[in-house]
Amino acid sequence: MKKAIIFDFDGLIIDTESAWHYAFETHLKENFQYDMKMEDFLTCIGSTNDHFMQRLNEDINLGDGKEELLRTVNAAAKDRSENLPLMAGIYDLLEYAKANDIVCVIGTSSNREHIERHLDRLNIRQYFDHYVTSDIVENIKPNPDIYNKAAELIGLPKEDIVIFEDSLNGLIAGNRAGIDVVIVANMVTKHIDFPETYLDLVHSMEDYSYQDLFSKE
Incomplete structure (x- = not known):
């Protein structure tokens, strides 16, 4: 779980x-x-x-x-x-995580100013416990530094964590960090031929039964 x-x-x-x-x-x-x-x-x-x-x-x-x-x-x-909405299904996932005490962290190769500008614009900053950005690691994806640092901040065994990603570089980083990755391919990254090293691959969070990941076996 x-x-x-x-x-x-x-x-x-x-x-x-x-x-x-x-x-x-x-x-x-x-x-x-x-x-x-x-x-x-x-x-x-x-x-x-x-x-x-x-x-x-x-x-x-x-x-x-x-x-x-x-x-x-x-x-x-x-x-x-500047006016982009949340991707489909993201708000519902954040609400689900909040209601079920699931820790949420951002792990991105972008800088902190970039993500905070959008988090504030979309009024979703409060859903995240930590951010790991390019400003605080030596190497970005596909190096595992971002995901290793995020796991360290979470403070749980890596088997208790799941990464949601859309890119090949992110998948490689997650694999190298030893954390399960779910690929949510978008209109750009749907063109990638992902190696089957992911936990799941979907094309919209809206259509993904992520609740199963957090249910007791």
């Missing part, structure tokens, strides 16, 4: 990943006549954009324009994300 949840944030709680995808795709098409490949973009989901930017530089030779491109895309994605 699980007693705690570690939530990824981007693409799991709100769909910022679609906003990032649109911002990159549109900018590259309009300014470089470049058709971005989904498989390249997926490498940065849940982690850094290093591999993705390296591939872009190989294809279109960004040169000194890399930082300007990132500033422009970051601003466009942030603007597009």
Whole structure:
């Protein structure tokens, strides 16, 4: 029986990943006549954009324009994300966790300012006991540091914890940390061919019978 949840944030709680995808795709098409490949973009989901930017530089030779491109895309994605609602089923899960004394922690490769801005905007900060962000670990996903730190803060055996994730980098991080992972694939990460190292794979929290995870056997 699980007693705690570690939530990824981007693409799991709100769909910022679609906003990032649109911002990159549109900018590259309009300014470089470049058709971005989904498989390249997926490498940065849940982690850094290093591999993705390296591939872009190989294809279109960004040169000194890399930082300007990132500033422009970051601003466009942030603007597009400012009114995003919670992903389907997330609010009900948070209410269920609160009613059943299930510990909830966020474990994300994003920074604290990013998640707190959205938590406050959506009025859900009170549901989470801790946040583990890129600001407080040495290595982000797919390294297990974020999930190991989250488990440490929870203070329960790892077998009592479940991670909800949407990305391959997050799945790898959870596997390396030795914690069960449920993949909730979104409109972007549904294109990933996930290895079957997850506990479950679903396409919406709304359609997932997560109550079974927290029921006594």
